[in-house]
Amino acid sequence: MLIKYEIGFPDNFITDTNNRTEQYVGNNLTCTNCHAGAGLDENSSSLVGMTAVYPQYIERSGSIVTIEERINGCKVRSMNGKKFEANSDELESIVSYFKNISEDIPVGEDMPWRMKNSMDDVPVPSVDTVYE
Ligand code: HEC
Numbered sequence: 480m481l482i483k484y485e486i487g488f489p490d491n492f493i494t495d496t497n498n499r500t501e502q503y504v505g506n507n508l509t510c511t512n513c514h515a516g517a518g519l520d521e522n523s524s525s526l527v528g529m530t531a532v533y534p535q536y537i538e539r540s541g542s543i544v545t546i547e548e549r550i551n552g553c554k555v556r557s558m559n560g561k562k563f564e565a566n567s568d569e570l571e572s573i574v575s576y577f578k579n580i581s582e583d584i585p586v587g588e589d590m591p592w593r594m595k596n597s598m599d600d601v602p603v604p605s606v607d608t609v610y611e
Contacts, residue, residue: 492573493517493526496558500569505559510573513557519580521592528584528593529577546574 492499494517496509510526511517518526533546544552547570551562563570584590 491517491576492569493576500563503554503558503560503563503569505561508558510553513553518577524594525590525592526577526580528581528588528590530574530581531584531586531588532590532593546577550574 493510493514496511497504497507513524514520514526515523518524521527529546529549533549534543535549536542537544537549540548547563547565550570550573554560554562563573
Protein backbone atom coordinates (compact mmCIF):
# COMPACT_ATOMS: atom_id res chain seq x y z
CA MET A 480 0.00 0.00 0.00
CA LEU A 481 1.29 3.38 -1.00
CA ILE A 482 -0.01 5.19 2.01
CA LYS A 483 -1.82 4.20 5.14
CA TYR A 484 -5.35 5.39 4.96
CA GLU A 485 -6.07 6.57 8.48
CA ILE A 486 -9.82 6.12 8.50
CA GLY A 487 -9.49 2.50 7.46
CA PHE A 488 -10.42 0.90 4.22
CA PRO A 489 -12.98 3.19 2.66
CA ASP A 490 -16.45 1.82 2.19
CA ASN A 491 -17.41 4.26 -0.48
CA PHE A 492 -18.06 4.75 -4.15
CA ILE A 493 -14.57 3.50 -4.96
CA THR A 494 -14.89 0.11 -3.32
CA ASP A 495 -18.62 -0.38 -3.73
CA THR A 496 -19.28 1.44 -6.98
CA ASN A 497 -21.56 -1.11 -8.57
CA ASN A 498 -23.89 -1.42 -5.56
CA ARG A 499 -23.91 2.20 -4.50
CA THR A 500 -24.37 3.59 -7.98
CA GLU A 501 -26.02 0.73 -9.79
CA GLN A 502 -27.76 2.96 -12.31
CA TYR A 503 -24.42 4.37 -13.47
CA VAL A 504 -22.41 1.18 -13.85
CA GLY A 505 -22.92 -1.06 -16.85
CA ASN A 506 -20.68 -3.99 -16.06
CA ASN A 507 -20.76 -4.73 -12.32
CA LEU A 508 -17.20 -3.51 -11.74
CA THR A 509 -16.02 -1.29 -8.93
CA CYS A 510 -13.16 1.16 -9.22
CA THR A 511 -11.15 -1.18 -6.99
CA ASN A 512 -11.25 -3.95 -9.58
CA CYS A 513 -8.69 -1.97 -11.58
CA HIS A 514 -7.39 0.51 -9.01
CA ALA A 515 -6.55 -2.07 -6.35
CA GLY A 516 -6.73 -1.35 -2.65
CA ALA A 517 -9.15 1.51 -3.28
CA GLY A 518 -6.47 3.21 -5.35
CA LEU A 519 -3.76 2.83 -2.72
CA ASP A 520 -1.84 -0.02 -4.31
CA GLU A 521 1.20 1.36 -6.12
CA ASN A 522 1.27 -1.53 -8.57
CA SER A 523 -2.23 -1.12 -9.85
CA SER A 524 -2.97 2.35 -11.20
CA SER A 525 -2.86 4.00 -7.84
CA LEU A 526 -5.05 7.04 -7.49
CA VAL A 527 -2.87 8.68 -4.86
CA GLY A 528 -1.96 12.20 -5.94
CA MET A 529 -4.76 12.68 -8.45
CA THR A 530 -5.83 16.05 -7.11
CA ALA A 531 -2.21 17.20 -7.42
CA VAL A 532 -2.10 16.47 -11.16
CA TYR A 533 -5.58 17.30 -12.42
CA PRO A 534 -6.72 19.40 -14.24
CA GLN A 535 -4.31 18.12 -16.83
CA TYR A 536 -3.91 18.17 -20.61
CA ILE A 537 -4.86 14.82 -22.09
CA GLU A 538 -3.76 14.16 -25.61
CA ARG A 539 -6.58 11.76 -26.43
CA SER A 540 -9.15 14.38 -25.48
CA GLY A 541 -7.14 17.21 -26.98
CA SER A 542 -8.05 19.39 -24.03
CA ILE A 543 -7.56 20.10 -20.37
CA VAL A 544 -9.41 17.47 -18.39
CA THR A 545 -10.65 17.97 -14.84
CA ILE A 546 -10.54 15.24 -12.23
CA GLU A 547 -14.33 14.96 -12.47
CA GLU A 548 -14.14 14.44 -16.23
CA ARG A 549 -11.36 11.87 -15.79
CA ILE A 550 -13.46 9.90 -13.30
CA ASN A 551 -16.36 9.98 -15.71
CA GLY A 552 -13.99 8.82 -18.44
CA CYS A 553 -13.47 5.62 -16.48
CA LYS A 554 -17.20 5.36 -15.86
CA VAL A 555 -17.95 5.42 -19.53
CA ARG A 556 -14.99 3.55 -21.02
CA SER A 557 -13.92 1.15 -18.28
CA MET A 558 -17.25 0.55 -16.57
CA ASN A 559 -19.49 0.70 -19.58
CA GLY A 560 -21.66 3.05 -17.59
CA LYS A 561 -23.03 6.56 -17.49
CA LYS A 562 -21.35 9.73 -16.31
CA PHE A 563 -22.00 10.96 -12.80
CA GLU A 564 -23.74 14.31 -12.95
CA ALA A 565 -21.73 17.45 -12.22
CA ASN A 566 -21.83 18.32 -8.51
CA SER A 567 -23.47 14.99 -7.66
CA ASP A 568 -22.83 13.38 -4.27
CA GLU A 569 -21.11 10.47 -6.00
CA LEU A 570 -18.62 12.64 -7.85
CA GLU A 571 -17.97 14.90 -4.89
CA SER A 572 -17.43 11.95 -2.59
CA ILE A 573 -14.85 10.42 -4.93
CA VAL A 574 -13.05 13.73 -5.38
CA SER A 575 -12.94 14.34 -1.64
CA TYR A 576 -11.53 10.83 -1.13
CA PHE A 577 -8.83 11.67 -3.73
CA LYS A 578 -8.08 14.86 -1.83
CA ASN A 579 -7.62 12.88 1.38
CA ILE A 580 -5.24 10.35 -0.13
CA SER A 581 -3.35 13.05 -2.08
CA GLU A 582 -2.81 15.33 0.87
CA ASP A 583 0.96 14.86 1.13
CA ILE A 584 1.65 14.93 -2.61
CA PRO A 585 2.89 18.32 -3.81
CA VAL A 586 1.58 19.65 -7.12
CA GLY A 587 3.93 18.62 -9.93
CA GLU A 588 5.48 15.77 -7.95
CA ASP A 589 6.82 12.91 -10.06
CA MET A 590 4.68 9.91 -9.19
CA PRO A 591 6.25 6.65 -10.30
CA TRP A 592 3.15 4.69 -9.31
CA ARG A 593 1.00 6.32 -11.99
CA MET A 594 -0.08 4.60 -15.19
CA LYS A 595 0.77 1.11 -14.05
CA ASN A 596 -2.16 -0.36 -15.86
CA SER A 597 -1.57 0.67 -19.41
CA MET A 598 -1.35 -2.07 -21.97
CA ASP A 599 2.18 -0.89 -22.75
CA ASP A 600 3.23 -2.16 -19.36
CA VAL A 601 1.95 -5.64 -19.94
CA PRO A 602 4.99 -7.79 -20.69
CA VAL A 603 4.84 -9.43 -24.06
CA PRO A 604 5.83 -13.09 -23.73
CA SER A 605 8.70 -13.88 -26.02
CA VAL A 606 8.76 -17.15 -27.91
CA ASP A 607 12.53 -17.04 -27.68
CA THR A 608 12.62 -17.01 -23.93
CA VAL A 609 14.36 -20.08 -22.56
CA TYR A 610 13.02 -21.19 -19.19
CA GLU A 611 15.48 -23.08 -17.07
C1 HEC B 1 -11.80 -1.83 -16.04
C2 HEC B 1 -10.75 -1.13 -15.34
C3 HEC B 1 -11.05 0.21 -14.67
C4 HEC B 1 -12.09 0.54 -13.85
C5 HEC B 1 -13.25 -0.32 -13.40
C6 HEC B 1 -11.86 1.92 -13.44
N1 HEC B 1 -10.71 2.38 -14.00
FE1 HEC B 1 -9.88 4.23 -13.71
N2 HEC B 1 -8.38 3.74 -15.00
C7 HEC B 1 -8.19 2.53 -15.62
C8 HEC B 1 -7.02 2.60 -16.48
C9 HEC B 1 -6.48 1.46 -17.35
C10 HEC B 1 -6.52 3.92 -16.36
C11 HEC B 1 -5.32 4.53 -17.09
C12 HEC B 1 -4.22 4.79 -16.13
C13 HEC B 1 -3.24 3.69 -16.06
O1 HEC B 1 -2.94 3.10 -17.09
O2 HEC B 1 -2.73 3.42 -14.96
C14 HEC B 1 -7.39 4.59 -15.41
C15 HEC B 1 -7.20 5.90 -15.01
C16 HEC B 1 -7.94 6.56 -14.03
C17 HEC B 1 -7.65 7.89 -13.54
C18 HEC B 1 -6.50 8.76 -13.99
C19 HEC B 1 -5.20 8.22 -13.44
C20 HEC B 1 -4.01 9.10 -13.72
O3 HEC B 1 -2.92 8.77 -13.20
O4 HEC B 1 -4.12 10.09 -14.45
C21 HEC B 1 -8.58 8.17 -12.58
C22 HEC B 1 -8.71 9.43 -11.77
C23 HEC B 1 -9.47 7.01 -12.50
N3 HEC B 1 -9.04 6.04 -13.39
C24 HEC B 1 -10.54 6.89 -11.64
C25 HEC B 1 -11.41 5.81 -11.62
C26 HEC B 1 -12.59 5.75 -10.79
C27 HEC B 1 -13.01 6.81 -9.78
C28 HEC B 1 -13.21 4.57 -11.07
C29 HEC B 1 -14.51 4.07 -10.51
C30 HEC B 1 -15.66 4.98 -10.66
C31 HEC B 1 -12.41 3.89 -12.07
N4 HEC B 1 -11.32 4.67 -12.39
C32 HEC B 1 -12.70 2.63 -12.60
C33 HEC B 1 -8.99 1.43 -15.48
C34 HEC B 1 -10.17 1.38 -14.75
